[in-house]
Amino acid sequence: MRRPPAVMVAVVVHRQHVPLKNKQKRDNQPMTQTIHMALAGNPNAGKTTLFNTLTGSRQHVGNYPGITVDYKEGFFTHKNQEINLTDLPGTYSLTAYSVEEVVTRDYLVNEKPQVVINIIDASNLERNLYLTTQFLELGCPLVIALNMIDVAKDRGIAINPEKLAVLLGVPVAPIIARSGKGTDILIDQAVGQSGQQWQPRDISYGEDLDAAIMDMIALITEEKFLTGIYPPRFTAIKYLEHDDQMLKKGQQENSLTADILEEKVTQVSDHLLKTMDAYPEAIIADHRYGFIKSILRQGVQTQNFDTDRLYTSDKIDKVLTNRLLGPVFMCLVLFGLYQLTFSWSEIPVSWLESFFGWLGSQAETLLPDGPVKSMLISGVIHGMGGVLGFVPLIMFMFLGIAILEDSGYLARVAFMMDRIFRIFGLHGSSVMPFIISGGIAGGCAVPGVMATRTLRSPKERLATILTVPFMNCGAKVPVIALLIGAFFSENKAMYMFLFTLISWVVALLAAKFLRLTVLKGPATPFVMELPPYRFPTLQGLAIHTWERTWQYIKKAGTVILGISILLWAMMSYPELSAARKADFEQQRQLISVAVSPAILAESSSKSDAVSEEALTLRQKISLINRQESEQALRHSLAGKVGLTLEPISTLAGFEWRTNIALVGGFAAKEVIISTLGTAYSMGDVKADASDSLGQRLTTDPNWNKVVAVSALIFIMFYAPCFVTVVCIAKEAGHWGWSLFSISFNTIFAFLLATAVYQIGIRIG
Amino acid sequence: MNFRKFHRKCACLADKVRSCVPQPPCHGHGHAHIAPLSESCRSGRLRICKITGDRKLCARMASLGVYPGEEAELLCPENGAQCLLKLQGTTLSLDSHTTKNILVTEI
Numbered sequence: 026m027r028r029p030p031a032v033m034v035a036v037v038v039h040r041q042h043v044p045l046k047n048k049q050k051r052d053n054q055p056m057t058q059t060i061h062m063a064l065a066g067n068p069n070a071g072k073t074t075l076f077n078t079l080t081g082s083r084q085h086v087g088n089y090p091g092i093t094v095d096y097k098e099g100f101f102t103h104k105n106q107e108i109n110l111t112d113l114p115g116t117y118s119l120t121a122y123s124v125e126e127v128v129t130r131d132y133l134v135n136e137k138p139q140v141v142i143n144i145i146d147a148s149n150l151e152r153n154l155y156l157t158t159q160f161l162e163l164g165c166p167l168v169i170a171l172n173m174i175d176v177a178k179d180r181g182i183a184i185n186p187e188k189l190a191v192l193l194g195v196p197v198a199p200i201i202a203r204s205g206k207g208t209d210i211l212i213d214q215a216v217g218q219s220g221q222q223w224q225p226r227d228i229s230y231g232e233d234l235d236a237a238i239m240d241m242i243a244l245i246t247e248e249k250f251l252t253g254i255y256p257p258r259f260t261a262i263k264y265l266e267h268d269d270q271m272l273k274k275g276q277q278e279n280s281l282t283a284d285i286l287e288e289k290v291t292q293v294s295d296h297l298l299k300t301m302d303a304y305p306e307a308i309i310a311d312h313r314y315g316f317i318k319s320i321l322r323q324g325v326q327t328q329n330f331d332t333d334r335l336y337t338s339d340k341i342d343k344v345l346t347n348r349l350l351g352p353v354f355m356c357l358v359l360f361g362l363y364q365l366t367f368s369w370s371e372i373p374v375s376w377l378e379s380f381f382g383w384l385g386s387q388a389e390t391l392l393p394d395g396p397v398k399s400m401l402i403s404g405v406i407h408g409m410g411g412v413l414g415f416v417p418l419i420m421f422m423f424l425g426i427a428i429l430e431d432s433g434y435l436a437r438v439a440f441m442m443d444r445i446f447r448i449f450g451l452h453g454s455s456v457m458p459f460i461i462s463g464g465i466a467g468g469c470a471v472p473g474v475m476a477t478r479t480l481r482s483p484k485e486r487l488a489t490i491l492t493v494p495f496m497n498c499g500a501k502v503p504v505i506a507l508l509i510g511a512f513f514s515e516n517k518a519m520y521m522f523l524f525t526l527i528s529w530v531v532a533l534l535a536a537k538f539l540r541l542t543v544l545k546g547p548a549t550p551f552v553m554e555l556p557p558y559r560f561p562t563l564q565g566l567a568i569h570t571w572e573r574t575w576q577y578i579k580k581a582g583t584v585i586l587g588i589s590i591l592l593w594a595m596m597s598y599p600e601l602s603a604a605r606k607a608d609f610e611q612q613r614q615l616i617s618v619a620v621s622p623a624i625l626a627e628s629s630s631k632s633d634a635v636s637e638e639a640l641t642l643r644q645k646i647s648l649i650n651r652q653e654s655e656q657a658l659r660h661s662l663a664g665k666v667g668l669t670l671e672p673i674s675t676l677a678g679f680e681w682r683t684n685i686a687l688v689g690g691f692a693a694k695e696v697i698i699s700t701l702g703t704a705y706s707m708g709d710v711k712a713d714a715s716d717s718l719g720q721r722l723t724t725d726p727n728w729n730k731v732v733a734v735s736a737l738i739f740i741m742f743y744a745p746c747f748v749t750v751v752c753i754a755k756e757a758g759h760w761g762w763s764l765f766s767i768s769f770n771t772i773f774a775f776l777l778a779t780a781v782y783q784i785g786i787r788i789g
Numbered sequence: 790m791n792f793r794k795f796h797r798k799c800a801c802l803a804d805k806v807r808s809c810v811p812q813p814p815c816h817g818h819g820h821a822h823i824a825p826l827s828e829s830c831r832s833g834r835l836r837i838c839k840i841t842g843d844r845k846l847c848a849r850m851a852s853l854g855v856y857p858g859e860e861a862e863l864l865c866p867e868n869g870a871q872c873l874l875k876l877q878g879t880t881l882s883l884d885s886h887t888t889k890n891i892l893v894t895e896i
Binding site for chain 2: 117118120122146148149151152155156180182266267303304306307310311313314338339342343346347348439440443444447453548550551552553554555557
């Protein structure tokens with residue numbers, strides 16, 4: 026099949042492969058050919074839950090729409106039949122309004138799965154069947170999974186699946202995706218449908234439109250216009266619905282035929298506007314709902330009690346989304362989250378800090394002097410330990426986010442924040458990418474940038490992509506927590522909350538600036554389906570918390586460890602010349618020979634209770650050691666980079682050792698903390714090996730509260746990490762935007778940090 | 790700057806300030822007339838009469854189940870023009886641009 030170029034420029038689709046379940050791999054019997062199935066349906070209908078149940082994978086499932094923005098593939102075996110299952114993004118229609126809809130439609134028409142499992146929320150049958158009618162028109166072999174049948178029953182909705190199957194002409198299986206109930210029958214039916222040919226079904230749209238559709242079909246068939254991709258009737262309907270992607274594709278395929286079709290559509294539209302005061306898409310939607318209602322009223326769905334009743338979820342919404350009470354409650358919830366995170370994590374964080382301190386002192390005592398010892402202590406233990414020490418804090422933060430997300434409250438936060446976002450030229454759907462990126466500190470900018478796919482307007486999307494890295498992601502949290510803990514320990518939660526608010530304010534102001542300058546354009550409407558409130562399950566919370574925490578630990582143990590060792594090498598080599606080393610050694614010898622052997626022995630002992638003379642000797646030798654370490658660090662490659670930048674960075678209060686860490690942060694933000702750990706342990710031999718990084722910074726003469734705030738501001742807003750930069754290029758479709766993001770954020774962050782430092786030192 | 794120009798500038802600024810504060814006119818209950826959803830000021834049941842505005846919005850609304858003839862419940866009209874609308878078992882959050890284009894009548 027020929028693929029027109031438009032298909033390839035539409036979106037970049039990422040695939041994630043999920044391996045076979047272990048128990049299924051043990052099956053030794055010969056297998057038949059793999060069946061290719063796709064899961065499609067409305068957002069929040071339970072597609073990913075069913076995908077996880079069937080494939081045994083642990084894809085992220087959240088209680089808000091738009092979690093799945095790309096498609097994922099998984100494999101499983103059913104009755105000795107290997108099945109390749111693809112989880113598609115949730116969509117309300119097959120008309121290309123948002124990127125998810127384009128991803129779903131392109132996947133269906135290009136990959137042509139053997140069966141599409143249309144997952145439907147049984148408690149909202151009518152609206153969900155709207156998408157089903159479009160699958161029928163597309164002609165893909167279809168099986169309907171009637172999910173959440175238990176919820177429908179609780180709401181007094183009785184559904185007759187057999188009748189629905191007969192009237193729609195496709196198999197219907199009632200299921201509960203969460204528990205896996207009914208999934209065996211569903212897959213049996215899907216396997217049965219897999220041999221079917223793609224057979225489009227016709228729905229009548231009234232005399233006027235049916236006549237126009239017939240004319241268009243004749244022309245499409247005669248000219249073989251897009252017939253390799255879509256059924257002719259489907260193309261005609263999408264032309265009538267004024268589908269942008271279809272119109273563009275049509276122009277690229279055959280502009281002459283496309284022009285004739287567009288002219289035909291204009292004629293029909295004008296006629297309908299004059300006679301019925303409606304566009305063709307409104308008439309088409311009306312007839313589709315008519316078709317659905319005619320089916321439902323034939324005994325498919327019966328309501329056992331009053332449909333007007335408000336459910337608990339609606340009653341809660343009346344309070345929690347109230348114009349006055351809502352924002353107050355939201356602020357209390359978010360502040361409570363920080364308070365709990367810091368208070369609960371304080372003890373385990375101090376345990377880990379002590380553990381890595383103990384590990385450092387053990388290595389100091391047991392290992393022989395040399396580069397291996399230096400690498401293990403400065404590169405591995407202080408570098409990685411600094412990152413891993415914050416695991417409990419990160420874990421509690423993720424637990425809090427998981428509770429908000431699984432309960433459905435996060436979607437309400439998006440709703441309440443929409444009005445504020447509009448003021449700054451962003452869209453309500455931008456809220457979720459902001460939250461995912463670390464709006465509630467602890468997210469990640471990479472999925473945040475990808476979550477912008479739910480935005481329809483390219484300019485609003487780009488403004489969101491460029492500003493979400495300003496949020497306090499999980500990698501920045503330990504750095505922020507470290508500096509707050511070291512310099513503002515009296516009220517850590519309040520300061521953390523304050524810095525989160527600052528990140529929001531700055532991100533929104535930056536967005537406004539972008540929307541007023543390079544990304545000028547009109548606002549698009551915000552419409553979002555709010556999921557019902559649900560009690561988060563312990564299993565769900567544990568999985569969500571653990572999968573995010575594990576990602577953090579894994580990153581610390583792999584990427585961060587590698588970068589820490591690399592930066593240690595850069596901070597250790599080239600070494601001081603032999604002459605310089607000998608010079609320092611001579612200074613030590615001169616001091617040592619000036620005192621008696623008894624004082625020398627006393628000074629070298631580990632005891633704290635020493636004579637005045639021994640203490641003085643100790644301090645003098647320590648001073649020489651410190652000077653030697655500092656000279657060695659200055660002489661190293663990283664030191665030279667730090668020193669080169671120092672004339673500029675001192676404007677913001679950063680000395681050369683801080684510069685090394687900030688440069689390292691371009692690779693990954695976690696590296697800042699590990700590099701600070703390494704730089705301040707190498708350059709400061711006065712400090713005990715078991716001292717925490719926070720203690721070392723507070724005692725360093727180059728650090729104080731003003732420098733800490735300036736550093737916090739710079740770290741929060743400067744260039745995104747390397748992975749985010751790549752992601753921005755991919756999502757924005759151009760590397761220019763990535764370069765813009767790096768330069769704009771760094772200059773902006775530096776100016777802000779300089780302002781803070783200069784004002785701070787003047788105020789005192 | 791003459792007085793007229795100064796007066797015009799002040800009036801323009803006042804309009805801008807006024808537009809920042811949502812002041813939806815309240816049509817109250819008991820009147821079966823058609824009005825934009827953004828002007829509804831109390832919770833309650835209503836019927837969707839028409840979707841106006843750009844054609845994409847009409848189609849988008851239809852795919853979400855908001856189309857003429859459907860009955861819905863207004864949950865949170867206190868949020869000015871932004872509101873929560875419950876229909877067909879789901880809750881939709883709509884912004885002011887959208888609610889201005891949904892014409893409804895109270896039931």
